[in-house]
Amino acid sequence: MLILTCPYCGQEADETTLHAGGEAHITRYGPGSSDQEFEDYIFARQNPKGVHFERWQHAYGCGKWFHAARCTTTLEVFGTYSAQTLEPPKEVTDLLDEKRPGWSWGTLK
Numbered sequence: 042m043l044i045l046t047c048p049y050c051g052q053e054a055d056e057t058t059l060h061a062g063g064e065a066h067i068t069r070y071g072p073g074s075s076d077q078e079f080e081d082y083i084f085a086r087q088n089p090k091g092v093h094f095e096r097w098q099h100a101y102g103c104g105k106w107f108h109a110a111r112c113t114t115t116l117e118v119f120g121t122y123s124a125q126t127l128e129p130p131k132e133v134t135d136l137l138d139e140k141r142p143g144w145s146w147g148t149l150k
C-alpha cells in the first residue's frame with residue numbers, strides 16, 4: 042500500500058485517504074502557444090517504470106494538494122513537497138541521486 046506523508050499537516054496518509062491528481066510539473070500553455078504545445082499540455086503524459094513525480098490531494102485529511110516523488114515499481118517514496126513549486130526540492134533530488142544513480146530531472150520533463 043502506498044503511504045505518503047502530507048507536507049502540510051504532517052500526517053502519514055495511505056492511498057485510501059488520498060486522491061491522485063496525475064503527473065506533477067506539467068508545463069501549462071495558454072494563448073499564443075502552438076496547437077502541438079496545447080495538445081501536449083492536455084494529453085501527453087509520461088508513464089515511467091521507475092521514478093515519477095505526481096500530484097496528490099490529502100482528500101480525507103487537510104484537503105491540500107501536494108507533490109510526491111516515488112518509484113512506480115517499488116512504491117518507494119523519495120519525498121513529498123508543496124505543490125507550489127516548479128521543480129522538486131534539492132533534498133528530493135539529492136535522495137534520488139543517491140538511490141537511483143543515473144536519474145536525471147532533465148529526462149523527466
Ligand SMILES: [Zn+2]
Nearest residue numbers: 047050099103
Ligand atoms: Zn494533510
